[in-house]
Amino acid sequence: MTTATLSxxxxxxxxxxxxxxxxxxxxxTKRSIARIRREPETLSEVTIQPVMFVLMFAYVFGGAIxxxxxxxxxxxxxxxxxGMGLAQxxxxxxxxxxxxxxxxxxxxxxxxxxxxAAVLTARTIADLLTQLIGALVxxxxxxxxxxxxxxxAGDVIEAFALALLFGxxxxxxxxxxxxxxxxxxxxxQTGFVIFLPLTFISSAFVPTQGMPGWLQPIAEWNPxxxxxxxxxxxxxxxxxxxxxxxxPAQHPELAxxxxxxxxxxxxxxxxxxxxxxxxx
Amino acid sequence: xxETPAIExxxxxxxxxxxxxxxxxxxxxxxxxxxxLLGPNGAGKTTAVRVLATLxxxxxxxxxxxxxxxxxxxxxxxxxxxxxxxxxxxxxxLTGRSNLIMIGQLxxxxxxxxxxxxxxxxxxxxxxxxxxxxVKTYSGGMRRRLDLAASLIGHPAVLFLDEPSTGLDPSxxxxxxxxxxxLVADGTTLLLTTQYLDEADxxxxxxxxxxxxxxIAEGTPAELKASVGGQRILLTIADGADRxxxxxxxxxxxxxxxxxxxxxxxxEVPVAAADGLATEVLRALDAAGVAVSDISVxxxxxxxxxLTLTGHAVEAREETELAQEAAV
Numbered sequence: 099m100t101t102a103t104l105s106x107x108x109x110x111x112x113x114x115x116x117x118x119x120x121x122x123x124x125x126x127t128k129r130s131i132a133r134i135r136r137e138p139e140t141l142s143e144v145t146i147q148p149v150m151f152v153l154m155f156a157y158v159f160g161g162a163i164x165x166x167x168x169x170x171x172x173x174x175x176x177x178x179x180x181g182m183g184l185a186q187x188x189x190x191x192x193x194x195x196x197x198x199x200x201x202x203x204x205x206x207x208x209x210x211x212x213x214x215a216a217v218l219t220a221r222t223i224a225d226l227l228t229q230l231i232g233a234l235v236x237x238x239x240x241x242x243x244x245x246x247x248x249x250x251a252g253d254v255i256e257a258f259a260l261a262l263l264f265g266x267x268x269x270x271x272x273x274x275x276x277x278x279x280x281x282x283x284x285x286x287q288t289g290f291v292i293f294l295p296l297t298f299i300s301s302a303f304v305p306t307q308g309m310p311g312w313l314q315p316i317a318e319w320n321p322x323x324x325x326x327x328x329x330x331x332x333x334x335x336x337x338x339x340x341x342x343x344x345x346p347a348q349h350p351e352l353a354x355x356x357x358x359x360x361x362x363x364x365x366x367x368x369x370x371x372x373x374x375x376x377x378x
Numbered sequence: 379x380x381e382t383p384a385i386e387x388x389x390x391x392x393x394x395x396x397x398x399x400x401x402x403x404x405x406x407x408x409x410x411x412x413x414x415l416l417g418p419n420g421a422g423k424t425t426a427v428r429v430l431a432t433l434x435x436x437x438x439x440x441x442x443x444x445x446x447x448x449x450x451x452x453x454x455x456x457x458x459x460x461x462x463x464x465x466x467x468x469x470x471x472l473t474g475r476s477n478l479i480m481i482g483q484l485x486x487x488x489x490x491x492x493x494x495x496x497x498x499x500x501x502x503x504x505x506x507x508x509x510x511x512x513v514k515t516y517s518g519g520m521r522r523r524l525d526l527a528a529s530l531i532g533h534p535a536v537l538f539l540d541e542p543s544t545g546l547d548p549s550x551x552x553x554x555x556x557x558x559x560x561l562v563a564d565g566t567t568l569l570l571t572t573q574y575l576d577e578a579d580x581x582x583x584x585x586x587x588x589x590x591x592x593x594i595a596e597g598t599p600a601e602l603k604a605s606v607g608g609q610r611i612l613l614t615i616a617d618g619a620d621r622x623x624x625x626x627x628x629x630x631x632x633x634x635x636x637x638x639x640x641x642x643x644x645x646e647v648p649v650a651a652a653d654g655l656a657t658e659v660l661r662a663l664d665a666a667g668v669a670v671s672d673i674s675v676x677x678x679x680x681x682x683x684x685l686t687l688t689g690h691a692v693e694a695r696e697e698t699e700l701a702q703e704a705a706v
Contacts, residue, residue, distance in 0.1 A: 110488040125483045133471040136512060202467035206528070209431045211456040212484040
């Protein structure tokens with residue numbers, strides 16, 4: 099009796115480890131895009147929600163918020179909103195990861211002769227695409243409420259690149275969260291509990307100068323404050339953090355790079371390790 | 379020349395904290411057969427399959443699939459196997475066809491090859507029409523069929539079926555059985571886990587009975603049945619008060635201790651098969667003054683095998699499990 103594996107004539111040929119990895123990432127990223135196309139409402143996190151936040155802050159709270167050094171709150175808001183819009187996708191990442199774990203789909207992937215690194219990489223790339231859409235939505239609604247940039251195209255591109263880098267690094271934290279939680283509901287809840295204070299105890303919506311003294315250092319060292327300040331600086335928008343004498347407020351772009359690198363160095367290997375050890 | 383076994387496991391051990399899921403699990407499955415792992419819920423069947431399918435690292439022992447070590451050469455094992463777990467492992471939001479194409483491509487088929495294979499399998503599993511719909515609109519039986527199709531997409535030489543008929547309606551179960559037979563005819567080796575004795579009996583050419591994380595008996599269904607005594611005589615005595623006298627009178631015939639049942643009027647006697655045995659039993663009971671209202675003779679079933687080997691019935695566990703499932 100023959101014991102050879104039956105091999106169909108349609109095997110993919112000429113793949114080495116790296117092209118196999120790229121091919122698997124592409125197949126799995128297409129999967130996430132297909133889902134968005136079938137259910138566009140899954141994008142509401144980066145479309146409807148940021149629009150609501152922008153409108154509420156611009157027209158409800160904005161009038162009551164005083165910006166030290168003066169300037170338009172509408173212009174101030176968008177730099178902060180960009181960071182929030184990106185960080186906000188992390189709970190969605192966690193939910194997607196938990197769902198794949200709990201349905202057994204990840205087990206199936208692990209039993210296939212596919213690249214093991216591809217599953218998580220594809221997840222984060224799909225979420226980066228989502229974040230790009232979110233960033234464009236924020237910019238669009240910003241332009242509609244009177245946000246303008248006063249710098250060169252290079253500066254604006256740099257701001258968006260920094261924001262997406264930060265968003266991508268943050269996604270790995272969402273992957274880790276999804277790996278350690280057991281149900282999509284738990285991921286949603288936990289993500290919310292972590293995410294809400296993270297975005298609000300920052301200069302994303304209000305300048306830190308108005309916060310109580312004990313809270314100011316927390317807000318000033320919050321990575322989202324650095325991202326907001328970096329974007330404001332690069333857009334030429336009002337940036338009251340420039341007057342705050344702490345390192346991240348004085349060097350917001352460098353701070354964003356450091357935070358992003360730190361998150362990638364911590365959370366990406368952790369996510370991979372959790373993925374491997376989930377073989378329980 | 380000795381054949382390389384399709385599956386070999388030697389002394390597999392797996393612990394979860396204080397629980398031992400596998401405690402020295404040994405198995406040899408020759409190629410081209412349907413091999414049944416039979417045992418109650420929690421016996422270690424799924425853990426064994428997960429180790430063999432490279433999803434789980436054992437704490438001890440080793441296992442090979444067609445000679446490839448599941449730990450050292452996991453990639454080669456994954457090219458050889460297909461796995462269908464207890465739950466349909468599919469993307470709910472993709473169509474059935476897209477799921478199969480995705481898994482085909484991840485199984486190293488070319489995009490064109492994956493599409494062709496997906497259509498072939500949708501046809502075989504009666505899912506052509508449903509293939510264009512999102513999986514979340516599927517019934518439980520359709521999901522299981524698609525899941526089985528997905529596990530076949532890469533033409534695996536070894537297919538693991540973990541509780542294949544759980545959640546299937548009778549027609550889907552019949553389809554599944556047909557497909558199992560076709561696969562074996564094609565030379566595929568199947569390892570199926572089940573807690574249904576009749577399923578193991580019908581499908582598997584060899585069976586390993588698992589309890590407490592190890593194999594406690596192994597053989598063909600006929601060998602296993604023979605190992606617990608050829609036949610059973612089932613008696614209903616007219617008066618439960620005569621049970622002690624009846625047990626005494628039956629002792630010379632019995633190959634094992636006699637199990638009196640319920641009211642004491644039902645008595646089951648494991649006996650070695652012999653012509654005219656029922657008549658002799660009736661004569662002996664008559665001599666002892668025991669009136670018999672009913673007598674029947676049947677061959678030992680896998681239920682008997684299971685009960686004898688493990689000391690507990692499989693059915694009772696199934697009921698608790700069903701109750702748990704219903705509660706979820």
